[in-house]
Amino acid sequence: MQFTIRKEAILDELQMLQGIVEKRNTMPILANVLIQASEGTVELTGTDLEVGLRTHAEAQVEEPGAVTISGKKIFEIVKSLPDGEAVTFKEDRDLMMRVTAGESEFKVVCLPKDDYPQVPDPKFESKISFPVSALQDMIDRVFFAIAQEQRYYLNGALMVIKPKSLELVSTDGHRLSYCQRPSPEIQPAKELRVIIAKKTLNELRKFGEGNVEFDMDENNLFFRIGARTLISRVIESKFPNFEAVIPKDNPNHAVLPRAAFTDAIRRVSLLSAERSRGIKFTLEKNRIRLFSSNPEMGEARDKLDIEYKGAGIEVGFNSQYILEFLTTIGGEKIRLELKDENSAALLKPEDEEGLKSLYVLMPMKI
Numbered sequence: 001m002q003f004t005i006r007k008e009a010i011l012d013e014l015q016m017l018q019g020i021v022e023k024r025n026t027m028p029i030l031a032n033v034l035i036q037a038s039e040g041t042v043e044l045t046g047t048d049l050e051v052g053l054r055t056h057a058e059a060q061v062e063e064p065g066a067v068t069i070s071g072k073k074i075f076e077i078v079k080s081l082p083d084g085e086a087v088t089f090k091e092d093r094d095l096m097m098r099v100t101a102g103e104s105e106f107k108v109v110c111l112p113k114d115d116y117p118q119v120p121d122p123k124f125e126s127k128i129s130f131p132v133s134a135l136q137d138m139i140d141r142v143f144f145a146i147a148q149e150q151r152y153y154l155n156g157a158l159m160v161i162k163p164k165s166l167e168l169v170s171t172d173g174h175r176l177s178y179c180q181r182p183s184p185e186i187q188p189a190k191e192l193r194v195i196i197a198k199k200t201l202n203e204l205r206k207f208g209e210g211n212v213e214f215d216m217d218e219n220n221l222f223f224r225i226g227a228r229t230l231i232s233r234v235i236e237s238k239f240p241n242f243e244a245v246i247p248k249d250n251p252n253h254a255v256l257p258r259a260a261f262t263d264a265i266r267r268v269s270l271l272s273a274e275r276s277r278g279i280k281f282t283l284e285k286n287r288i289r290l291f292s293s294n295p296e297m298g299e300a301r302d303k304l305d306i307e308y309k310g311a312g313i314e315v316g317f318n319s320q321y322i323l324e325f326l327t328t329i330g331g332e333k334i335r336l337e338l339k340d341e342n343s344a345a346l347l348k349p350e351d352e353e354g355l356k357s358l359y360v361l362m363p364m365k366i
Helices: 007-017 071-080 132-145 198-204 258-269 319-326
Strands: 002-006 032-038 041-047 051-058 060-063 065-070 086-091 096-101 104-111 128-131 156-162 165-171 175-182 192-197 211-216 220-225 228-233 252-257 278-284 287-294 298-305 307-309 313-318 333-338 345-349 356-361
Touching: 002 007, 007 041, 007 051, 007 071, 007 086, 032 060, 032 071, 051 198, 065 071, 071 096, 071 104, 128 132, 132 156, 132 165, 132 175, 132 198, 132 211, 132 319, 156 198, 192 198, 192 228, 198 220, 198 228, 252 258, 258 278, 258 287, 258 298, 258 319, 258 333, 313 319, 319 356
Parallel strands: none
Antiparallel strands: 002 060, 002 086, 032 041, 032 065, 041 051, 051 228, 065 104, 086 096, 096 104, 128 211, 156 165, 156 192, 165 175, 175 356, 211 220, 220 228, 252 307, 252 333, 278 287, 278 313, 287 298, 333 345, 345 356
16 A cells, blocks of 8 residues: 655544544554555544444545554655655555655554444435534533443434424533524434434534435434534433423522622632532522632632522522533523522523523532
């Protein structure tokens, strides 16, 4: 195998593959990238057996072929070369890759392509596509609430594809984050519900502009954006019934200035208990008071003038959980709906356009 390619053309693709290739070396070949050269194109593939990425770049191919090489090492080598250089890759007969650019020369040990895991090849027959920027905005709204635990079906977000609508939802058992985007361009043959792994969502956040095409088979989800295709194994489990968790008739309503509320929580949380991060919120007529205490450090208080209709309520929440929601949404005002101090609260932007966001948060004893 031998091909020549511009540094920038292959560096961008190797950069994308860094988040995919296996770094723990459970199988040595999973730390490698499969390079296949043929007819003016170089195809690069990386996988950890759960998530894979296949990408293409134009190249001058002198000799077709395929081999696997350390994803991290080849990225570091190409990155170290001067900008604008043409880089030549040539596989020697002894499974050694010779990389040259100008006066620079490297030799890197390879592994046979036959040992590399098979990565599924999608057909993209569903004809489902939507702007990747819209999907990335939605991922930001739910990513922070994804669980890290043994219930693997919570270690991702549920994507619901309906005619003219796209939804994402995540939960860790203490909170639930939901967002929905009107998408007239989406016309699936039937409603689809799939759980997307957290790692896959994180890789989708890195993709550039354009439309993402979506398809799936029995075992895998496929996302194609330009020359890049992301492959993710299906999480075979049932996601919790999130519709039943969202409160419908909380009678006590507050409208708060988002920026001022965020700043007040940040201040008061400075003296909250480090483990629980708990803050006590007292809602009364047109005012909210915030309080935290830590026996080892002291206590903090603050208050804001707000719009509030309802009974006086004293309720505790994890301040970090609220801040993560407030810092990912837009709009100037936030709506807080409560039933009582023991029931789930509902938060949502009061004046944000485009995306519909909801956040369900369980209270805590303080």
